[in-house]
Amino acid sequence: MEVLKTINEKRISRRTFLKGLGALGAMTTLYGCGTVEEATPTPTAEAVVERTPVPQPTPPPITEEVFAGAAPHNCGGRCVTKAYVKDGVITRIVTDERPDKNLVDGTGDNPQRRACLRCRSYKQRLYRSDRLTYPMKQTKERGDLDGFVRITWEEAFTEIAEKMQAIKDQYGSQAFYNHYASGDGAAGIGAATCSARLLNLFGGAQVYRSDYSWPSIEHMSWFVLGQNKYFPSGNSQGDVTNAELLIAWSNNYGDLIWGTNSMWYMQQAKEMGVEIIAVESRQTNTVATLTDNFIPVIPGTDPTVLLAVMYVMLEENLLDKEFVKKYVHGFFDDPEPALYHGDVDNKKYIVPAGASLAAYLIGNNAEMVDGTYIQAASIYPDEIYYNVNEDDLLFGKSSFCYGQTPKTPEWAEKISGVKADTIRELARKWATKKTTVLVGGGWQRQSEGEQVPWLIYVMGGITGNFGESGRNVAMNNGKAPIAFGGMPAGTNPVPGELAAKLYDAANLTAPAYTPAITRASYPVFLWSDVAKNGGTGKSDWNDGQVKRMPVGIKCLFAFGSNALINQHGDTNRTAELLKDKSKIELIVLSDQFLTPSARYADYVLPAAMSWERNNAATTWVVGDNVIYMNKAIDPPGEAMQDYDIVAGIADKLGLKDEYTEGKDVEGWLKETWEATEYAKSMPYEDWKKEGIYVTSDENTPPFIEFKAFFNDPATNEIYTPSGKIEAYSQALVEDYEARGYNNLDDRVTLGGTLHDKKNTGRFVYPIPMYIPILEGRHADGSHPDPSGVFAKGYTFQLMAPHHKNRSHSTHNNNAYLNELFKKDKDGNPAFLNPNREMGQVWDDNVYEPVWMNPEDASALGLKDGNRVLLSNDRGKVYASVYITNRAMPGVLWLGQGAWYDPANDGVDRGGCPNTLTKQRPARICQGMTLGSDTLVSVKKA
Ligand code: SF4
Known part of the structure; x- marks a missing residue:
């Protein structure tokens, strides 16, 4: 195998490796008061030792029932976890226990699918005391927590179905929309797949393309x-x-x-x-x-x-x-x-x-x-x-x-x-x-x-x-993930109806080689523009396809989605749109907590979490395994799995038989599995018991992208x-x-x-260029500042990176993970009382950390742990300053995914960076979020 051959050759040349380490830092550039060398000690030859076998401790006897599974979100992984259950309660969660393999040792390149800290601390999500346990209906303005009242499932199903029918009668199927959702990482029967299948059976819905990260x-x-x-x-x-x-x-x-x-x-x-x-x-x-x-x-x-x-x-x-x-x-x-x-x-x-x-x-x-x-x-x-x-x-x-x-x-x-x-x-x-x-x-x-x-x-x-x-x-x-379709979403006729309106292919030189995907949809990031302007011929951002939409969004489903407001740009602006019932008339949402998005729904439906239902997951983006996610415990209260929630609505619409085709979740999984080639080597019951099926070593045979084109x-x-x-x-x-x-600019x-x-x-040229971002800086001060915000005093670039502690906004309320990085009002780690009861929630005065360079902190008179106010014309956010040379001067880092939590004075205590970001899309694709294109001011607060 080519990979291993090269590995073995390289293993022989370990001295070359050590020599290379000695040259570290040759290209390193200073910033601030620190260098990479200061923060990262250079390894020495003495520090590199040959591996020696480590005696394995004898594990304690297992007295619990063990369930194989996973608990993925849009987290980047699909890793193996196992739940140990006693008397209906998960007592601990462990990860992949199959034998490991290792490239360096030459034992292979099929390593364990080890779980990260998020799945290992999953109990802190499962057993929180603020889980949603019964359906709720909003009776006041959207966003008003006092307006939610408890209703029965029967009431929820009946009222939602009646309102859907009324909207369809008035506006047609083109007014329905199933929102982007990544909170449920199931590949078999994901939450948003369930709602998409229902809408398609009900006549279809307008569709978006791409997602929030990669447009x-x-x-x-x-x-x-x-x-x-x-x-x-x-x-x-x-x-x-x-x-x-x-x-x-x-x-x-x-x-x-x-x-x-x-x-x-x-x-x-x-x-x-x-x-x-x-x-x-x-x-x-x-x-x-x-x-x-x-x-x-x-x-x-x-x-x-x-x-x-x-x-x-x-x-x-x-x-x-x-x-x-x-x-x-x-x-x-x-x-x-x-x-x-x-x-x-x-x-x-x-x-x-x-x-x-x-x-x-x-x-x-x-x-x-x-x-x-x-x-x-x-x-x-x-x-x-x-x-x-x-x-x-x-x-x-x-x-x-x-x-x-x-x-x-x-x-x-x-x-x-x-x-x-x-x-x-x-x-x-x-x-x-x-x-x-x-x-x-x-x-x-x-x-x-x-x-x-x-x-x-x-x-x-x-x-x-x-x-x-x-x-x-x-x-x-x-490699791309192996296929495992699960339940199909069905056929949606609406994109075909809209294609002729949204795209004019008459002048394409090579239509056969021009992507089809832009023709019958709009970028997901423009959903709020469609909801506001669809049917009026306008677009906030001059988007040609939004202007051509014949109708806005009147009925919105957001199953397993906190992208409705928290992960969308400019949360305050989104909140105003969501409050306006003359635009979106019905918002139906399922989730496990009253997330910031759930607060703006008309109906909030309590959903089961991983370990509370059966499902399946293929690898995220790359990989070659499919994981069976076993149900280990019952969901709390009246919570149900999304599949059954949607079946209840489908029943009221007279579509239950078409929706279920007579199958429950297990029935879909079994049927899908047995139709794959994988079933020949691993029967369904074995897959369910083992929890993972691996098609091959990832590198067997090695996959080389563009190999044929190159040759x-x-x-x-x-x-x-x-x-x-x-x-x-x-x-x-x-x-x-x-x-x-119109792409001609005669200026x-x-x-x-x-x-x-x-x-x-x-406005768009056929080659790549450097065009400064809207809200940025240049080393020599030459940034054009076209929107004039730097001149207003918003001089710090705010970046919103991913955190290892969260999967986007999922796990923001995981107490163990929060203890690792959130800060109390004095800047100390926000530890909860170690004697706390499981499920205790966070109080106010717990803040997200924001990274800042020591030079900037000194200039502003800030000390580590000071509460600061980050602000611009779009919003205000509290955070706890973390002073570090790892941030360059002029740039702040506030992790994305924290939950938007505006106080009465409008300041977001939750630390959601989107309170400060824009809804404006990128120039060409029109779909890109602008989380790395924000200027703010900072002051002690
Ligand atoms: S959160 Fe995602 S990456 Fe982390 S262990 Fe779970 S599945 Fe893997």
């Missing part, structure tokens, strides 16, 4: 890589050990799970001597524990570093130009491109002179025009405008797109803060070493979030880091119009226009022509 990444992977799938993955997970250089860009596996064992594989790579460089905006746990070199970058300015790296590759002739032309369309000028799809007219899919990405890189530096690959200096302007409504604060305002500026390392240093010499060294390594790049999910959460994934994909293409072992650019290494691109073309990786995507521009945007004149021969500027 710009998905959008760009469709157009740049031709991957019309969820989002791009890379080679097998273990293949990371075959790289010479691993670049972790905005990647924080040390705090997150990205497919179970994501960090485990990174550690294997480190132990085997792979050089690891992190490009990040703070010293995450990944940076602190794993990386050899750390390149800190001001948030939002990453594209300047990537562009400057490409510039160096051109300047120092580090690229094989004919290789680049073979695999990448539009990195170089190409008025007569050789396309791999014979049915696309190469005279209509051209790259005009001076319009390529390389021309943009050289800007107006005519000396770098070579007449062959770069046929003219850049035709692009220096400024770009916003395509917004006339009453928008950005209307008529421009930002920089630096079309005429050479993208030198010195230019990038002034903006990003990354030293020019560091950029040059990075470029040389990247162009010459076998490189794997694993990117994270934070850097694209901004107003220009399409540019970074576009650039990083192109970087993989021009450096030849794809299609071979050890080489790739990916959101994550690993023979002409016959294994990718699914873009050119058949190549597209640095220049005419299809992307045409799709933008087909979604209802700007181009120095040449683009594909349609019009010589005016655009």
Whole structure:
């Protein structure tokens, strides 16, 4: 096996590894008062010892009944857990106890699916005293906790069904909407699948595309890589050990799970001597524990570093130009491109002179025009405008797109803060070493979030880091999850009805190779725009598809979803929308707690949790196992599993038989399992007992993304119009226009022509650029501040990273986990009374920590643990300041997912970052949340 062969070769060269460690920090850049070396002691040769067998203790006898299962959310993993149950109560939860295997020891690459701290502390969710235990109905204004009254299930089912029928009679099925939900990670019969199936049986519903995290990444992977799938993955997970250089860009596996064992594989790579460089905006746990070199970058300015790296590759002739032309369309000028799809007219899919990405890189530096690959200096302007409504604060305002500026390392240093010499060294390594790049999910959460994934994909293409072992650019290494459908959601006729309205495909040059997914849906992040403006011809954000929606959202289902308000941008703005019953007339929600979203529902239905029902889960994003989630205990009070809740509503609508097809949950799981090939090697009852079925070792055989394309691109073309990786995507521009945007801006004149021969500027260009984020900073103070918020005194960048303590907003009320990081009013760890009763809830005066650099704290007169008020024009949040060199000056870090909890004065005591973020979507995909594009002020409070 190729992976193991390489591993064994590398194990022999352990001395090389130790030598490499001695060179740590060569590229490290200082920020604040500290360096990486100060926070992360450099390992010494003495610290690295050979593994010796450790005697295993004898486990105590098991007296409880043991249930295999899992308790996943949208957490990044699907790990094995087991519940020990005595007298109907879970006494403890353990993880995978199967024999482990290990790459470094050479015993294999099928490691245990070990659980993280969230599932291991799951009892703290199950047994809280504030579980929802009976159905409730709102009788006052939405959001008023005093308005909830207890009702029976019979009343809930009957009233919901009657209101659904009335809405359907008045507005039709197009007014129904099933909201994004990730709180229930079941793959078999998830909460939102149940509600989607009901709505589809009832006539259908409008649909969203993508999710809250990846829209710009998905959008760009469709157009740049031709991957019309969820989002791009890379080679097998273990293949990371075959790289010479691993670049972790905005990647924080040390705090997150990205497919179970994501960090485990990174550690294997480190132990085997792979050089690891992190490009990040703070010293995450990944940076602190794993990386050899750390390149800190001001948030939002990453594209300047990537562009400057490409510039160096051109300047120092580090690229094989004919290789680049073979695999990448539009990195170089190409008025007569050789396309791999014979049915696309190469005279209509051209790259005009001076319009390529390389021309943009050289800007107006005519000396770098070579007449062959770069046929003219850049035709692009220096400024770009916003395509917004006339009453928008950005209307008529421009930002920089630096079309005429050479993208030198010195230019990038002034903006990003990354030293020019560091950029040059990075470029040389990247162009010459076998490189794997694993990117994270934070850097694209901004107003220009399409540019970074576009650039990083192109970087993989021009450096030849794809299609071979050890080489790739990916959101994550690993195979796509194995299939396990569970209960189908059914057929929804509404998207087909809306397609002709939402998309005009008449002017597409290559419709067969332009993604279909944008045609009959809108990005999920625009649901609130649809709810407010659907049917009026308007859109708050000038979105072409929202303007074309014939009706808004009148009936909203949110099953297993706290994304309704807590995970949506600008919570205060969302709260106002949700209170307006003239917009959404019916909100039905199921959950286990009265979450911030549940508070705005008309009907709150108490749902069972994992361990209280049977279900199944496949791996998250990557992996090759399917887990049976056994029911171990009964749900509390009248709580029911979502499947049965929806069956009750279906019954009142006369749809129960169609909904259930005569099956309960177990019936669906058994039927689905027995229809798979897996059942041949593991009967259903065995799967249920064991709790996990693994199809194979993840790396057997090793999976190499783009292998066929790399070996023979002409016959294994990718699914873009050119058949190549597209640095220049005419299809992307045409799709933008087909979604209802006017893309011509005559305030700007181009120095040449683009594909349609019009010589005016655009709001969206066919190449990746650096366009400053709306609310950001530059190292040299040159940020254009188009919305004027920096000038108002909101000068700190606020970032909202994921916490290991939560899975988005799930586990925010897990007492054990809260004790690890929430603070009391004096800044001390917010310990609960150790003699507390199980289920005790938190009091007021417990705050989220916000990371701040010592320089900033000193300037503001703040001490560790001081309560601070973070504010901007959208909201106010209390937090407890945590002073650390791991945050760079000017940047604050407040973990996403804390529950929105506004006091009477409007200040959010819960510490939800979305109280401060925007609802404005990203420029091109229109679907990206802007959690990394926020400026705030800070003061002691
Ligand atoms: S990653 Fe998810 S499934 Fe795995 S243990 Fe953590 S919370 Fe549970």
